Amino acid sequence: MLQALDARHAAVPGILEDSEARSRGSISEPEWLLFEPLIEEIQRLKKERNALLIAHNYQTAEIFHGVADARGDSLALARHAANSSADVIVMCGVRFMAETAKLLCPDKTVLLPDLEAGCSLAASITPEDVRALRRQYPGAPVVGYVNTSAAVKAELDICCTSSNAVRVVESLGAERVIFVPDEYLARFVASRTNVEIIPWRGHCEVHERFTAAELEEYRAATGAYVLAHPECPEDVQLAADYVGSTSGMIEELTARHPKRALLLTECSMSDNVAVAHPDIEFVRPCNLCPHMKRITLANIRDCLRSLSPAIELEAGIAERARSAVRRMLEVR
Ligand code: 13P
Ligand code: SF4
Numbered sequence: 001m002l003q004a005l006d007a008r009h010a011a012v013p014g015i016l017e018d019s020e021a022r023s024r025g026s027i028s029e030p031e032w033l034l035f036e037p038l039i040e041e042i043q044r045l046k047k048e049r050n051a052l053l054i055a056h057n058y059q060t061a062e063i064f065h066g067v068a069d070a071r072g073d074s075l076a077l078a079r080h081a082a083n084s085s086a087d088v089i090v091m092c093g094v095r096f097m098a099e100t101a102k103l104l105c106p107d108k109t110v111l112l113p114d115l116e117a118g119c120s121l122a123a124s125i126t127p128e129d130v131r132a133l134r135r136q137y138p139g140a141p142v143v144g145y146v147n148t149s150a151a152v153k154a155e156l157d158i159c160c161t162s163s164n165a166v167r168v169v170e171s172l173g174a175e176r177v178i179f180v181p182d183e184y185l186a187r188f189v190a191s192r193t194n195v196e197i198i199p200w201r202g203h204c205e206v207h208e209r210f211t212a213a214e215l216e217e218y219r220a221a222t223g224a225y226v227l228a229h230p231e232c233p234e235d236v237q238l239a240a241d242y243v244g245s246t247s248g249m250i251e252e253l254t255a256r257h258p259k260r261a262l263l264l265t266e267c268s269m270s271d272n273v274a275v276a277h278p279d280i281e282f283v284r285p286c287n288l289c290p291h292m293k294r295i296t297l298a299n300i301r302d303c304l305r306s307l308s309p310a311i312e313l314e315a316g317i318a319e320r321a322r323s324a325v326r327r328m329l330e331v332r
Contacts, residue, residue: 026061026271038297039066045304051111052086053300054101056093057246057273058266058292063092065275067300073247074100074146075161081105082329088307090300094291095311096122099150100159102311103322104329110311113299117291121147121231124202125181130155133178137198142178143169144324145185147204150313152180153321159328162230163245165189169197171331184208188230188237206289207231210264212239214285218262224283225258229265236264253277266292 027035039062046053046069054077055068064071070080074097081089081101088109091098096119098112130142130152144156145165153159160168166189169177177195179186181202190197212235215226227249228240237243242252249263250273260281263270267286274282303309313321 026065026275031062035062035066035297038301042067042297042301042304045301046090049088049304049307050086051088051090051304052080052084053090053092054080056097056292057250057269058289059092059272059295060268060293061271061275062297063295063300064268064272067297068092071272073161073163073245075163075245076247077101078104078146078161078325078329081110084108088304090303092295092300093117094119094122094289096147096149098311099153099313099321100146100325102313103150103153103318103325106318106322109307111303111307112309112311113296113303114294115309117294119147119291120205121145121181121202122149122152125152125200127151127155129200130178130180133180133198133200137176137178140176140178140198141172141174142180143172144180145182146325146328148181150321151317153324154317155320156180156324157327158331159324161245161328163247164328164331165230166192168328168331169193169195182231184233184237185230187234188243204231206266206287207264208233209287210236210285212236215239215262215264218283218285222260222262222283224260224262224281225256226262226264227252232264240264249273253280268292 052069053067054070055064057073077097078100082104089101090111091101094117098110102110141157143158143160146159146161158168169189170193178198180200183199183201186197186199207229210232215236226240227242228236230243262283266289270282270284
């Protein structure tokens with residue numbers, strides 16, 4: 001069955017890689033029969049529209065392996081968007097990622113297959129909150145995680161992601177910095193720099209659910225090497241063997257190659273990484289991001305057909321938000 005399907009689709013870009021995901025168990029055969037016509041239609045529509053489809057590490061296997069042209073963490077996705085010559089960008093991620101792509105590519109059509117794909121961190125802070133922090137800590141620059149709305153980005157000095165947060169904070173040369181909105185990422189940065197960090201109280205609804213007790217139970221039962229995202233609570237970070245962004249975790253796994261690994265982050269990430277690392281056994285506590293999971297093959301197909309919903313940003317906000325994102329991309 002697998003061979004017959006591979007032979008039929010050998011000429012379709014993306015399908016061979018997808019068959020690799022199938023053969024390693026990320027996509028079952030019955031699932032494949034369901035996904036196959038949608039994957040084919042999306043591949044065809046991408047060509048017709050001159051569209052680039054970029055997918056976050058948390059997307060499901062059929063999107064990540066079946067239709068994505070580029071994949072990565074939120075920083076990598078922003079760079080892919082900025083460097084693309086496509087007319088249309090389809091963001092398989094959440095709204096703040098699509099807004100970031102639109103800021104970097106104002107002349108392109110940026111599609112988000114479901115506009116309700118939000119983020120609890122982005123929802124935790126408003127532009128007025130940032131202005132109040134500036135009044136409370138006069139002179140302190142504001143660094144904002146890219147997990148914020150465009151309206152909040154417009155109030156920032158500079159953006160960061162979890163993979164460049166320490167470098168961004170230190171690039172400012174300030175003694176103290178306001179860091180919004182993720183409290184746990186702020187504490188992670190504070191533990192790695194001498195700059196004083198003033199945190200906000202935002203949390204990720206997915207990562208805040210992990211506990212140190214759960215981590216120790218998994219470790220005792222499996223002996224797994226534990227990698228945690230810096231959006232996890234502090235005690236989880238302290239108990240983990242490695243703390244870093246989604247791309248940082250992939251680099252660490254590639255370099256260290258443990259026999260067993262436990263990724264304390266969104267559930268689909270282990271499935272996606274397992275395809276490239278068949279000899280690592282993944283222990284999978286399954287915390288799903290409900291926002292990431294709003295993106296499906298069906299709504300990707302629909303948005304490519306209708307070129308909607310597209311991201312539109314108010315010009316004044318976009319101009320100020322863009323400079324915070326561009327400033328981040330200049331930090332090496
Ligand atoms: P990364 O920057 O590591 O991709 O994380 C984004 C995110 O939303 C994690 O929950
Ligand atoms: Fe936001 Fe958390 Fe979902 Fe990432 S995993 S998009 S931080 S809610």
